[in-house]
Amino acid sequence: MSQQVIVGLNVVVVALVAETPCVMTVRQFTDIATEPTVGLPFGPLDTERHRTLEEGLRAWVQEVAKQPLGYVEQLYTFGDRDRHQSAFTDGGRVISVCYLALTRAAGQVAGNATWESWYDYLPWEDWRAGEPPMLRAQILPALTGWVDAASTADGKAKRQHRMDEVFGLASDVWDSDRALDRYELLYEAGLVEEAWRDRGEAIPSNLALVPGKVMAYDHRRILATAMGRLRGKVKFRPVVFELLPEKFTLLQLQRCVEALAGKRLHKQNFRRLIEAQGLVEETGEIFAEGRGRPAKLYRFRREVLRERLRPGVKHGY
Structure with missing residues (x-):
């Protein structure tokens, strides 16, 4: 007897909140726990309603969490047997087409969705x-x-x-x-x-698990996949543009790259690299906050934004 194949959509939605890379998570029930379990946004593909997978993903996230998405790219397809057992699957095999999405609009999300630091999980x-x-x-x-x-x-x-x-x-x-x-x-x-x-085994009583919050199904593996992809991508594509306001200081840009990379960068070396790559331009405006020295505001050059396959933020490590 052939097994039913169910195609679903997963998405790792990343936003920068107070210099912390956060991902959208949802509370959901699973058959492997008696309490609600946190996972990444997941839903079935509506083949009648949506012409493309990305169109379905954007519409679904907007409906479920009232969250607009900016940059979206396909991340990976996960299809291991028994990776997603729940009442929704009804015994079928779930193939998840997973996406990485970036957004600046990390505001209040609807339903059972919320924003959490990805470092809570890794x-x-x-x-x-x-x-x-x-x-x-x-x-x-x-x-x-x-x-x-x-x-x-x-x-x-x-x-x-x-x-x-x-x-x-x-x-x-x-x-x-x-x-x-x-x-x-x-x-x-x-x-x-x-x-x-x-x-399906009990955790040995003498085993100390490593720190980090647990996710439903294989969603923490999906999150780790997205983290590695985004860290690599920021070095050769200016995707940080999707996480920053239209105008920003060089310190804000550096903090954004550091947040994603999980590592501090040398300030002067970083700025020399940014200047050498020609990614940004001054706006002629300044940003003043508190008693500190006002900082120049920058934006990504229009040529860079038109051709995002060009260099990203090489951060020198």
Whole structure:
């Protein structure tokens, strides 16, 4: 007997709120929990009503959360078996076409939607205040235990290599683009709740899971995918334009890039790079706040906005 295939739409909607990259989340019931579970916005594709997937996505988010979307791009298609079991699926296999969307309008959202920092779900990715203490206090020791638990010497060597690569131990360089690789390694090592939930097994009483809020289904994996994509994209496309007001200071631009990258940048080096790339131009206006020195207001050059495949914000790390 063939299994019904259901096509759904997922979206990671990102907005910048007080220098914090936030994602839209919704409260939803699942069959794997007795309480409402937080997840990313998800809905079925209405093949009769919408001509394209993106058209359906925009209309659906507007209807459900009263949230207009700016930049939208297809992120990935997720279709693993048993990844999305609920009353909605009725036993069918769910193929989710996932999108990444950016918006400046991070206002009040309707229904059961809200805005939350993406670092609430992937806290080890935020290095803006330096290396997160949880890394050496909890995550790396737990992964070392997972490496040592390999049944063969070859298996142990392979696990150690992956750990060294994705957590920057081999080169002493944290590659911010590898957010998905890090989440998947923690999942494979059984250090996030979703790993045990998906196996249908109880979490061992002696196991300390790594910090980070849990999401429904495989939505935290989708979020990690979006984080890595956006961090890589900001280096070669000016997508930060979609998160900033039309006019901004260079400090606001830097803080936006830092928020997405999860890492502080050298102020003067950043400004030299911005100037060399020719991405922005002065507006002739200034921004004065408090007692500090007024700052010049900038905007992205029109030529850059017309051809967004051109260079992005190379931030020098």
